[in-house]
Amino acid sequence: MEETLAEIEFLALSPNRVTVLESLAEGRRSRSELAEATGASQATLGRILGDFEERDWVTRVGGGYEATATGRLVADGFRDLLDVMAVERELREVVAYLPTGAMEFDLRHLADANIVTPSQTRPNAPLQRLLELVREAASVTAFSHALNDQSLSVVADGLGDREFEAVLTREAVDSLTADETLRARLSRVVSDPSAGIRVAHDDIPVAVTIADDVVNILVRDDSGVVQASVDTTDAAVREWAERRYEHYRVHSDPLTAEDLSE
Structure with a gap:
């Protein structure tokens, strides 16, 4: 449980991480495309992509990156959680x-x-x-x-x-x-x-x-x-x-x- 919560916290504390993972779950992206989507520096993107590669959430393909099967799973699950929390805030x-x-x-x-x-x-x-x-x-x-x-x-x-x-x-x-x-x-x-x-x-x-x-x-x-x-x-x-x-x-x-x- 603690390890799972730590992974959720890892994503939740960085909107850039969420944006990068969701973008790559949709298809292959170059670093320049990810920079445009996030507004993050190349150094920041490098750290994010490195962390994702360590978790086997993304992989390098040609001149870009794309999400692995588990990366897409995490992206979909985290989007569901965000949607649920957004509804909860509206209905609170x-x-x-x-x-x-x-x-x-x-x-x-x-x-x-x-x-x-x-x-x-x-x-x-x-x-x-x-x-x-x-x-x-x-x-x-x-x-x-x-x-x-x-x-x-x-x-x-x-x-x-x-x-x-x-x-x-x-x-x-x-x-x-x-x-x-x-x-x-x-x-x-x-x-x-x-x-x-x-x-x-x-x-x-x-x-x-x-x-x-x-x-x-x-x-x-x-x-x-x-x-x-x-x-x-x-x-x-x-x-x-x-x-x-x-x-x-x-x-x-x-x-x-x-x-x-x-």
Whole structure:
């Protein structure tokens, strides 16, 4: 274990070493090409390449160098570690609130996610991000355990301009119908041919909206307070969201204007 950690430290302490190894893992490079990629001096490159040759990570080929099989293995593994740590840093602020039990995909797929958290000047920034996505989309699909009045208003105001489908929990629907104004707004939505809302048979532990090609996850704490908006165009996350929506759609019943007038 200690020897392995020492090798990781050997690479991690030098961005130039990482760049050189990754470059050589991609193919043969001359020392001048490595110098251009790193900005390192020839003396520094000489030391790096010497250290790599001692470990049998690189070999001289013609007038240049290339990674050996184990060198490529190390480069790939170290890149995976860097990617994992980059995702962890991005998610660190919100991981305590992420419904990871319901997120059936590798969190590395959130590497390029846009994460919006509340601030003192913009306490509603996460929700505003979601509303922005919905307003700009031609097609919106959602499944959630909550739908607040602002989201409902944006949906109602856009009737006819976009297609909207959602599966909500019974609790989410009941919270809207408890208010006369929101009940009327909800009735408008379910009566419009471009929209549809269904009531899930079971609980939905996550709030997900698919706005065109963007998947948004609205993250709440145990008290229901929005803590972050996480959105991505990653294909694997999109596939997960569409699969989960279809599951909830199958296990749900349509909400009609007649239901809301009872």
